[in-house]
Amino acid sequence: MFRRRRHETALLAPNAPHSYQASLTALEASKPRIASALRKADARRAERLAGYLDGMRLRGLEQLYAYLDAAVKSYASLPAIADLAFLVGRVRADFQTALEATLSGYQSVAGDAMRDVMEIEALLLDFAANPSNAQEWLEADRARRWAKYRPEKVRNRLSAAGIKPFSDKGFEPLDYWAHSTALHVTPTESAMTARGPEAEDPTGLLADVGFVEMFEHGNRIMTAIELLRVVALGAPDDYQPLTPRxxxxxxxxxxxxxxxxxxxxxxxxxxxxxxxxxxxxxxxxxxxxxxxxxxxxxxxxxxxx
Missing domain, CATH: 1.10.287 (Helix Hairpins)
Known part of the structure; x- marks a missing residue:
């Protein structure tokens, strides 16, 4: 019942000789619709990567990746926040997902990944402002997490703690709402929120939306990660950022x-x-x-x- 067919197992073997292009060619004969979608994504990925290869965007993301790798190790070495190191690793995975989706043209996937980063950002800021909340969140059951740590509740505490921009007069979480609206099913759809591969883009601007998202939320999440790390270190006078940026x-x-x-x-x-x-x-x-x-x-x- 659970035995894979021999040819499927061969394709999944880590040292299988098949290249991706060869597999696509083989797929076209029996599953042309699937092969067509994968070929288009692969072509977009190759074209865009070539265009960004020597530019500042990938250089900037390399520094972000280096920072997140260093932050995972730093969190793991500090007893007060060691149990939260997995959240920084999850952020790292979100940015990997967003980059792959941006290159292959699936902007909605990149947006969903950045929504996850926003939720982690708010949690880390909450733990920095209220250190006892970290352990409570880690140990809470689902009902408790929803009652106290859902995004709206966390934003309210950040506002009360005077943490900007949450404490700004008239603040509304428009960015988070926009990402949530794009994630959930609604009667209307735009080129920025469409699921699947991106729409036709005569201006050439849509292809950069994923990078806009990654750098905006990369800047914000690094601030949150560093703030909680400084709190865990005891706000030392000789504090230094983990990596250049x-x-x-x-x-x-x-x-x-x-x-x-x-x-x-x-x-x-x-x-x-x-x-x-x-x-x-x-x-x-x-x-x-x-x-x-x-x-x-x-x-x-x-x-x-």
Missing amino acids: DDFDDAYARTNQMQIMMVAFTSGPDALRETLGREPTTVELLQYVRDEIEAKSLPFGCPQQ
Whole structure:
């Protein structure tokens, strides 16, 4: 009943001689629809990786990966937070998932992974503000975790503890809500929230959405991880960050600029109609986008390539 067919076992063997392309070719004869979907994802992955290969985005992610690897070891070495090291490892896995999904064109998967990172970020900040909560969370049953540690409850405690941006006047968790809306089934769908492979993208901007997400949430999760680590260390005067992040910060600035550009192109026509009382020209829209980039962009940390 549970015995695999011989040819299936051979394909799963770790030293099997089949290459991925050879397996796809073999699949096309009997399962052409599956083969077609996998080929398209593979082609997108190869094309995009070649385009990003020597750029700042992958250099920045390499530093993020190095930081997360160091953070797992650091957490494991500190008795106060050793039992939470697996959460940092889970964050590492989320970023691996998001990168693979971004390259192969499955932006919704990247978004789901970043939603997970957001929940871990809030938990780590909660444990930093309320250290006794960490052990309680680890030992709590499902009912207790839901009653006290679901995202809404955690955000309320962070607000009460004065932790920004949760404590800012009028704060609303719009980012988390957007990710939750994209995850759950709703009557409407956009190119940014569609499941499966991404929609046609004549602007070429959608392909970068996953990187925008990874650097935004990478910046936030590193802050949360470091804050809890500093608390566990006893806030020493000679504290030093675990790893450099200059490449990460530069890549974050670049993807932040891309995000501003995408939002400006989307929101610009309505904003200009309200201001001008008429349909904006292309020149006016482009100027609006340039103004938004100039006003809101983060400074680049390294020379552009």
